[in-house]
Amino acid sequence: MSMTCSNDAHEHHDVYAAQCPCREVLDLLANKWSALAIGAMEGGPQRFGALQRRLQGVSPKVLTSTLRRLEEKGLVTRTIYPAVPLHVEYNLTALGESVAEPLGQLRSWVENHLDDIQAATS
DSSP: OOHHHHHGGGGGGGSTTTTOOHHHHHHHHHSSSHHHHHHHHTTTTTEEHHHHSTTTOOHHHHHHHHHHHHTTSSEEEEEEEOSSEEEEEEEOOHHHHHHHHHHHHHHHHHHHHHHHHHHHHH
């Protein structure tokens, strides 16, 4: 029997169900650039260049795509300030702040256990 996810009631959400919209959100949050961008914004609004410098190795295209997806899901706001040159800031919404803590715990876990993981794979 195939389970689906109801959009109406929280208790019917099932991330294991193939058609549940939870999967799209999980995919976004499990993405390394999303997890790192959310962490980088925990201290407050960030400009694109500051985010790119903090997230070493991310291309401008990937960072732009990541920020757009986070904004579409209501996790990040984008504020444009009329200045020359244009000043754009990205900031976590209350929803984004609520996911920052568990993502921060995951990042910390990875840093604290990396040596164990590498030892297990060598």
